[in-house]
Amino acid sequence: MIQPNIMQRTLVKSALNASGPSDAILLQGWVRTRRDAKAFSFIELNDGSCLKGMQIIVDATLPDYANVLHANTGASIEVRGKLVESKGGGQKWEVVAEQFTVLGETDATYPLQKKGHSLEFLREIAHLRPRSNLFGAVFRVRSRLAYAIHQFFQDKGFFYVHPPIITASDCEGAGEMFRVSTLDQKKPPLTPDGEVDHTQDFFAKPTYLTVSGQLEAEIFACALSNVYTFGPTFRAENSNTSRHASEFWMIEPEIAFCDLNGNMDLAEEFVKYLIRDVKEHCAGDLEFFSKFVDKELLGRLDFVLEKPFVRCSYTEAIAILTASGKTWEHNVAWGDNLQSEHERFLAEEHFKCPVTLYNYPRSLKPFYMRVNENCEPDRETVCAMDLLVPGIGEIIGGSQREERLDVLRENMARHHLSEKDYWWYLDLRRYGTVPHSGFGLGFERMLMFVTGVANIRDVIPFARTPGTAEF
């Protein structure tokens, strides 16, 4: 006999993997679709535990059968019954209901239907889209990817550090920042000069949302040796592309006693580890992406796993681009930034493989990157590296940091940065300085690469982009 009150809920995922039938099973979830026959109804129940749903059979003679007619697409239901081998062709197991309850009905206004929704429409109903096949899969993979990131670093003895989200460093060189303030916006206190008096603000100085935890991570690398951060970052740039968001998550390892080569090795190992982990633990979801989102996904992931990433210096890259005979929209010359079209050509056409570009011109890069010795005159470079992947472009940016106090001070002067604002950063070079390196991986960009989903707004639960902060 069923004993409803002590019966444990079974997730669809484990029910589908059952090794044998069961006389008593409890499932809870949402109706994906219902097909009524004269003598019984088929219901597909999905609870988000995996892509697939469980087929429920409800016989018309069941006392609860009247409830079934209220179980429309989207309704939440609870089913108690027997897990049996399916008589139909599409699935191994199905549940013959003995009790059937509708917990929450839906009506004709329920926006999610059984087919034909555009990603743009689903973005507008971000509170319901996790119930769709695609977004259920995306967010299961997102969860696994986050777990795999911790596992990778923890297994290597890295420590997880939490840099501040509110920061007073106003020129970390990574773009426009969001202001954090409790001052009255209409009537801020003013100094005698008529400027806003930040000494009266909450932190007694101007503060912002962080654009990077790197500088703080360096502090901890110079103490715990190997560390990583993993948290939200904020950029107030007015970027309107499929791969930029105003709020995104970033992973930033920082390694003491490590040069640029070690940094590039770690980045490559990291990316491959994550792909391998998701392939192993999210196989069903990846199959779905490969079928409906990007037919070449699985092949591309295998390809990336098999081949060593190409390493190519900036100077070599310029030579390749110049020799390609292509006409570029943006000019190619040593000392200029590589544009999207150049990076795409290198990764997608020339090498057809992930590419790590390194040793960029000093003038293009931030103050904290280590200046290379033995450069050609007027062609000074720094120990910077960018990892480009086909289809997305830059997924990792990193560098060896300048550990020499005098060179760092000279760099800061070139960038018009005040030593007073960075006194603690300079102290790291005054007291027991060490060569150290690190990089930043865009979490959502990695998720795009692994799922084949083309727009960053579709791999973030509630995306923040210029003009949009709904939910």
Added chain:
RNA sequence: UGCCCGGUAGCUCAGUGGCAGAGCAGGUGACUGUUAAUCACUUGGUCGCUGGUUCGACCCCAGCCCGGGCAGCCA
């Protein structure tokens, strides 16, 4: 921010200077161990907003709003 494309039923879209359309969803009925079931019938419209041209505008023009793509910035 610049350039380009789009906005017509709940959703996906077609359409023409002269009566507003289809498929799916919803509703009703039939049928069926079904699989995005199938079949018949059926409800459903501020054609993004404002103004202009015209006898007449969903259609042409202007401005605005919203969505998307690409570029720049970067993760």
